[in-house]
Amino acid sequence: QNATDVWTQSYNAVYHLVDDPGTVEDFSDSGGCDFHGTNAVSASSGGAIAGGQYFEGDTEYLDWGSDQAFLNNASAATLSVWVNPDTVSGSGDILGVSRNDAGPTENSRAAIIRTGDNIAVYASTQDNFSDAVMVTTTTSPLTVGDWHHVTAAIDYANDTVKIYIDGVEQATSGIVSFSGT
Numbered sequence: 001q002n003a004t005d006v007w008t009q010s011y012n013a014v015y016h017l018v019d020d021p022g023t024v025e026d027f028s029d030s031g032g033c034d035f036h037g038t039n040a041v042s043a044s045s046g047g048a049i050a051g052g053q054y055f056e057g058d059t060e061y062l063d064w065g066s067d068q069a070f071l072n073n074a075s076a077a078t079l080s081v082w083v084n085p086d087t088v089s090g091s092g093d094i095l096g097v098s099r100n101d102a103g104p105t106e107n108s109r110a111a112i113i114r115t116g117d118n119i120a121v122y123a124s125t126q127d128n129f130s131d132a133v134m135v136t137t138t139t140s141p142l143t144v145g146d147w148h149h150v151t152a153a154i155d156y157a158n159d160t161v162k163i164y165i166d167g168v169e170q171a172t173s174g175i176v177s178f179s180g181t
Contacts, residue, residue: 047082071097071109075157079112079121084147088117094150112152117142119170121152121161125178133161135174141165 045052071077081095096111111122117140124132142148142165151164156178163170 049082052082076153076155077110077123078151078153079110080149080151081112082147082149083114083142085114085142085144088114088142088144091115094119110152110154112150114142116140119150119152119163119165121154121163123152123154123156123161123176123178125156131178133174133176133178135161135163135172135176137163137165137170138173139165139170141168141170 039053047053077097079095079097083094085092092114094112094114097109109124113120113122115136118137119142120134120136122132122134124130126132149164149166153160153162153164155161159176159178161172161174161176163172
């Protein structure tokens with residue numbers, strides 16, 4: 001194990017979210033790419049591993065600014081997050097990598113969204129979103145009050161989107177075909 005260098009290998013950004021927004025507004029990137037985020041009202045909370053942040057509604061999020069090069073020219077991307085939903089009704093944004101700062105997942109190049117007790121992954125290779133796709137789990141893998149490790153593996157070059165919940169690939173619905181790749 002190499003605790004110092006583990007996050008510097010093939011990661012564009014890594015956030016542990018253990019920063020205290022009451023004293024530090026900047027959420028530091030552990031991945032070595034220097035993408036730092038600013039807290040928009042979220043509160044410190046316990047996490048699945050050490051500390052974390054509690055987000056309630058669409059006004060609490062972390063903002064990484066506009067036009068960050070998280071996914072520029074990427075042939076594939078993996079988004080991963082720990083979540084502990086306090087509801088599985090309705091829908092809610094979990095993680096979005098946006099091309100601008102219009103909102104948490106508005107105009108996202110890639111996003112993980114909770115739809116009821118399922119997970120949806122939205123992905124696009126184009127800034128105009130002409131090839132946007134959405135893939136949704138069909139297994140109802142989320143439960144209220146339980147921690148879940150959610151991973152979206154997006155392969156733009158080979159037209160695949162896979163969703164993993166707690167390390168298990170989920171059955172999904174949706175058609176993936178990215179134009180321009």
